[in-house]
Amino acid sequence: MNFDDIVALDKADVLASKRDEFDLPANTIYLDGNSLGALPKSVKSRVAQVVSEQWGSHLIRSWNDHQWIDLPTQVGEKIAPIIGAEKGQVICCDSISINLFKLLSSALILNTGRSKVLSTQDNFPTDLYMVQGLSDLLGTDLCQLKLVEEQYIEQHLTDDIAVLLLTQVNFRTGKLLNMQKLTELAHKKGILVIWDLAHSAGALPVELDKCNVDFAVGCGYKYLNGGPGSPAFLYVAKRHQSAVKQPLSGWMGHAKPFAFDAQYECAASINQYLCGTPSVIAMSALDAALDVWESVKISDVRAKSIALADVFIALVHSHASLADLRLSSTEDSIQRGSQLAFSHNHAFAICQALIEKGVIADFRAPNILRFGFTPLYTSFEDVWNAVNTLVDVVTTKLYAEPRFNLAGKVT
C-alpha cells in the first residue's frame, strides 16, 4: 500500500464531505473521537444562541417559547434511528451511570425472584460500580453482581440470572459482542438484557428493536459529538414501558410535572425515566451535534470505519520497526468496533510522544495504545500520517523518557 492508494481511498469516500462540518484543529490527527468526539461547527452557533438569546434575552420564557422542555424527547428521537429504535423508546437524560441505575432497578423489579446481574470482568468499570452500589443498597438477596470473562458469557446464561449487562464494544480491546445472539440466548432463559452502547452508538449499526433488546444506555460525547460530559441517553423497549418503574423519580418524570402534586405519579411513557431539570445548554449542544447525522447512512459509517482500521493494521504490519506493537484487537473486522488496541511495554510513553507530535491517541492501563476511528471526520490520509508518526516515535525512541504521569487520564 502506498500513498496513491490512500489518496484514492479518500477520493472514493462517500463521507468525505462530512469532515467540513467539524471544527478540527490544525496540525492535529485526532484518533480519540471514541473518548471525546470532535466539535461540530453547528454546535458553536447553537450554544451561543442558547446562551445569549434564549437564556440571556428571553429568560424563563424559553422553557416554552424555545421548547427547552421538549429537549430530552427531541434529542432522544434524533438518536433513535442511529441505534435502530422506533419512536417513543429513547430519551436523553443524566449520565450513563445514573441511567444504568434506573434500568437495573427496573429490570430487577420486572424479573422479581432473581437477583443476579451477569456482566463481564472487563466491562467499563462504572457499569460494574453501579451494580455494586445497587447491591449494597438492596442487599445481595435482591441484587448481586456476577462477573465472567467475555468468552464465557454464553455458558453462564442460566435461569437464575435476572439481568445480563453488557457493553457492545469493549472499551479497551474494541471487541464487538453479538447483540442479536446474546440477547436471544438470554431471553430463552428468562433473562432481561441491558446493553451499554457507549462505544457503539454512532460507530456501527445498532439494531435494538430488531434484536429485541429490553434496555440500553449510551453516551452523547463519543461518536455522537455532543461535547465533554454531554448528557447520556437510555432506551426502554415499548413492550416494557407500562410495567416498569424506576426509583429516581424526580419531577421531570411525573405525569404532570407542573401540577406540583405532593404524590408522585410516573409519566405513562419513556418520560418516566427523566429525573431532575436537565442542562439546557449541554443538551442543546448535543441536539445540534446530532444534525450532522441527518444525511448519513450508518452502513457507510461502518464500511469506512472498517476500512480505516484495516488500513491502519496493514500499515503497521508493513513497518518492521513496529513489530513490538502487538494488536490486542481482533483482526476480524466483523468482531470489532471502531477502535484498535495495541499492547506495547512502553505504551504510555509512546502515547505521550504521539500526542506531542500532534497525533492524539489514547492510553489504557496497563499497556494499551488505543486508536479510535470516527468516519465522519477521520480520513485515510490521517491514518497514513498517524502510522508514519508512530514509526518516527518508535524508531527514534522518542518515548524513552516518559515526562508525564498517569494522573487524570480520562476515557
Add this chain to the structure above:
Amino acid sequence: MNFDDIVALDKADVLASKRDEFDLPANTIYLDGNSLGALPKSVKSRVAQVVSEQWGSHLIRSWNDHQWIDLPTQVGEKIAPIIGAEKGQVICCDSISINLFKLLSSALILNTGRSKVLSTQDNFPTDLYMVQGLSDLLGTDLCQLKLVEEQYIEQHLTDDIAVLLLTQVNFRTGKLLNMQKLTELAHKKGILVIWDLAHSAGALPVELDKCNVDFAVGCGYKYLNGGPGSPAFLYVAKRHQSAVKQPLSGWMGHAKPFAFDAQYECAASINQYLCGTPSVIAMSALDAALDVWESVKISDVRAKSIALADVFIALVHSHASLADLRLSSTEDSIQRGSQLAFSHNHAFAICQALIEKGVIADFRAPNILRFGFTPLYTSFEDVWNAVNTLVDVVTTKLYAEPRFNLAGKVT
C-alpha cells in the same frame, strides 16, 4: 413613598454596580430570578472559550490541561462560602433530585433502625418524589415518607424519625424556616437533617457549618445564575464523611477513577458523591457565573432583598386598585426568603398580562403570583415600575381574557 425615595434607594445601594455584570434584556423587568437567574456577562465568553478552544482545539487533552476534571470540586468550593461551609464539604454534580437520592440513602444508612423521613406537605414536589422513589425501592420498613404541615414540624420531631428533609425557603410562599433551631431540635432526637437550599443559596445568609447541618442540596440555576438546568450541588458535613456511603457509585466517585478497577472503592472525601462524567460546558457556565460573587457580602444581599420586598409591599398597599391582591407571604421580613407571593383569583391571567408588558413574574397553581428579588441585578426602580405595571394591568382589566394555558410552566 414617591419616586424620589426610589431614586435615593438605588443611589445608596452598595450592590448597584453588580447589575452591569449581567446581560439584561431591554424593556424588561425581571422578577423571576428565583426560577432562572439572569445571564452574567462572564458566562458568555467562558462558554464560547470552553466550546471553541478547550473542546474544539484542545480536545481530549483539556481534561488535564484545562482542569476539566477539577470542575466539580472547584465549583463546589466557590459555592461553599455562600452557604457557610468550610472547605472540603461541597461538590457540584448532577441535579437536586439525584443528589437528594444520594443523601437520603446516606442518612438512612447512618441512622439504621429508623425508617421515617419527615417532610412538609408543601415542600417542593421533587424532594418528596425522591423519597417516594427510594421508599418504593427499599420498602416502607426501610424508608417511609411522613408529611406534616409546615407549622407542625417541631411537634413531629420524635425519636422514631430518621431524617428531617426541609426546604429552607418555601417555593410558593417564600416562608423561611429557622435552620438553626430546627436542626438543633432534630439532633436532640437523634434525627439527621437534609436542607434543600434551592430558594436560599445566594438569596440570604445560609450557615450550614454554624447550624451544625448534616446534609444539604442546592440549585445552580436560580440565585447562582448558572443557566437553565445548571448542575446542582450537595454538602456533607466533614464529621460524616468517613462513615457515609451512597448508592449512585459511578466511576467519578471512585478513589482512583483512572485505575479502571472492576471493584468500586469510594473516594475518601466529598468526591464519593460524584457519579458519572459531568457536563463540562454546563459546569463551566456555573463556574464563571460564580465569579460575580467574589466581592459580594451576603449580608448586603440580604439587606437589599428585604428592602426590595418591603418597598414592593408598601407600594402595593398604597394602591387601592390592588386591594384584591392578598399577600400570602409573611409581612415579617425575617421569616421570608427573597420572594413574595400574592394570591388573586385571576393570578394566572394577571401574570400573563404582566409578562406581555415586560414584567416577568411567575404563576404557581392554584392562584399565586410570585415575584422574586435578586439583589445583584434588581433595582428599586424595577420594583417601582413593576408595581405601576401591575396597577395598569389590574385597573384596565387587561387580564380579563386569558389567552394562555397552564401547560409547561416551569419553576
